[in-house]
Amino acid sequence: MDKRVNTLAEAVAPIQDGASIMIGGFGSSGIPFGLIDALLEHGAGELTVISNNAGAGETGIAKLLKGGRVAKVICSYPRSPGSIWFEKRYEADEIELEVVPQGTLAERIRAAGAGIGGFLTPTGYGTLLAEGKETRVIDGRGYVMEAPLHADFALLRAERGDPWGNLSYHGTARNFNPVMATGARHSIAEVRHVSSDPLAPESVVTPGIFVQSVVEYGVRP
Amino acid sequence: MNRLSDSALAARVAFDIPDGAYVNLGIGKPTHVSAYVPEGREVIYHSENGILGVGPTPPEGEEDVEMIDASKRYITTAPGASFFEHSDSFAMMRGGHLDIAVLGAYQVAENGDLANWATLDQKFPPAVGGAMDLVVGVPKIFVMMQHTNRDGSPKLLRKCTYPLTGLGVVSRVYTDLAVLDVTSEGFRLVELTKGNSLTDVQAVTEATIHA
Numbered sequence: 001m002d003k004r005v006n007t008l009a010e011a012v013a014p015i016q017d018g019a020s021i022m023i024g025g026f027g028s029s030g031i032p033f034g035l036i037d038a039l040l041e042h043g044a045g046e047l048t049v050i051s052n053n054a055g056a057g058e059t060g061i062a063k064l065l066k067g068g069r070v071a072k073v074i075c076s077y078p079r080s081p082g083s084i085w086f087e088k089r090y091e092a093d094e095i096e097l098e099v100v101p102q103g104t105l106a107e108r109i110r111a112a113g114a115g116i117g118g119f120l121t122p123t124g125y126g127t128l129l130a131e132g133k134e135t136r137v138i139d140g141r142g143y144v145m146e147a148p149l150h151a152d153f154a155l156l157r158a159e160r161g162d163p164w165g166n167l168s169y170h171g172t173a174r175n176f177n178p179v180m181a182t183g184a185r186h187s188i189a190e191v192r193h194v195s196s197d198p199l200a201p202e203s204v205v206t207p208g209i210f211v212q213s214v215v216e217y218g219v220r221p
Numbered sequence: 222m223n224r225l226s227d228s229a230l231a232a233r234v235a236f237d238i239p240d241g242a243y244v245n246l247g248i249g250k251p252t253h254v255s256a257y258v259p260e261g262r263e264v265i266y267h268s269e270n271g272i273l274g275v276g277p278t279p280p281e282g283e284e285d286v287e288m289i290d291a292s293k294r295y296i297t298t299a300p301g302a303s304f305f306e307h308s309d310s311f312a313m314m315r316g317g318h319l320d321i322a323v324l325g326a327y328q329v330a331e332n333g334d335l336a337n338w339a340t341l342d343q344k345f346p347p348a349v350g351g352a353m354d355l356v357v358g359v360p361k362i363f364v365m366m367q368h369t370n371r372d373g374s375p376k377l378l379r380k381c382t383y384p385l386t387g388l389g390v391v392s393r394v395y396t397d398l399a400v401l402d403v404t405s406e407g408f409r410l411v412e413l414t415k416g417n418s419l420t421d422v423q424a425v426t427e428a429t430i431h432a
Contacts, residue, residue: 026270026271026289026291026307027270027289027293028286028289029270029286029287029288029289030287076348076350076351077348077349077350078346078348079345079346079347080293080348081293086346087346090346091344097346099346099348099349100349101349101351101352101353101354102269102307102311102349102350102351102354103311103314103315103351103358104353106307106308106310106311107308107311110308121315121357122357122358123315123353123354123357124353125357125388126385126388127353127384127385127386127387127388128339128384128385129349129353169304170287171272171285171288171304172268172270172272172287172288172289172290172296172304173287174271174305175270175271175306175307176306178306178307178308179306179307179308205306
């Protein structure tokens with residue numbers, strides 16, 4: 001088995017207009033900047049982006065927003081220092097925003113990846129973010145029913161990878177990447193070091209079954 | 222009135238965090254608390270982006286963009302640290318494994334309701350992050366904030382007017398003017414910043430402060 005592809009362009013080629021895309025990362029850590037640049041060049045638009053943040057400065061998700069490629073953002077924390085392109089599009093009413101509590105975002109993605117049809121969480125109970133959702137009181141505590149969140153694609157950033165699609169990460173760049181690998185139908189990993197030898201099984205964080213393609217991109221921002 | 226500086230307020234909060242506690246610090250002012258752990262205590266700091274055992278800021282030139290905390294500041298690891306993915310990180314937060322979270326707030330109500338994620342300004346995109354997860358999952362929620370807004374209007378209210386983060390979740394509030402516990406009767410005074418009177422502090426507080 002060999003899931004390696006030679007170029008970023010080849011890796012993002014299957015992405016079509018209107019696709020939903022999970023993008024790993026938190027702040028500037030663990031964002032697949034190379035794949036995002038390739039996606040911008042590839043030209044797909046009307047995208048739904050699922051990520052923790054909505055980009056900052058002129059790189060990463062901010063580039064997709066600047067390029068007018070994003071129809072909807074699903075995230076927990078769109079407003080960050082330097083999130084000018086998100087704010088511009090939001091204020092002009094050019095994008096739809098769905099704010100999801102961060103743990104609920106991770107769990108909805110996990111539910112999608114694990115074949116779970118929904119779950120009950122106390123997070124958000126009694127707040128605006130629970131409006132219109134089914135609720136239940138169990139042993140005196142209020143819970144909100146949350147649905148799984150699937151995506152067509154996931155763009156991931158890892159430190160090491162092998163031809164089988166196994167991945168490991170560096171520091172706090174792990175964040176949403178492993179769970180997103182499970183929640184998308186087609187996960188693409190941008191990896192700093194791709195080896196032709198297998199990773200040591202004990203060091204694998206994301207098992208290759210969750211990853212459809214691996215492309216080497218040595219740059220760390 | 223006498224006001225604690227941000228660093229004195231951070232030190233005051235740190236004084237109440239016991240040895241061996243697992244603690245999450247919210248973004249903004251709460252991040253300063255970790256610099257004031259009293260001598261002889263080991264406190265383990267959790268950051269929602271996937272690290273338990275947040276260490277001090279690295280020396281200049283040794284920053285790693287893939288080593289940051291939830292405030293996006295550069296960090297190092299403390300002895301015994303671990304990295305993990307978001308599902309595990311939020312299992313720690315939502316599953317009751319952390320002991321204390323220190324958060325900022327726009328408003329706190331006398332019944333412990335917290336508002337810290339959205340205002341009434343429709344132009345201002347809301348950003349919830351991990352706040353709603355922390356308040357339902359962490360047994361002790363400490364709020365650390367200025368006692369009043371910049372224009373002098375109160376932040377300690379009978380009822381929050383901004384959208385809520387959680388209902389009845391706040392344990393204790395630390396402000397530049399006073400420390401208050403949230404009890405079944407409302408706010409109860411723990412201490413006043415040196416030199417302040419309860420009458421003066423009550424005058425800038427909408428909710429009643431019980432002595």
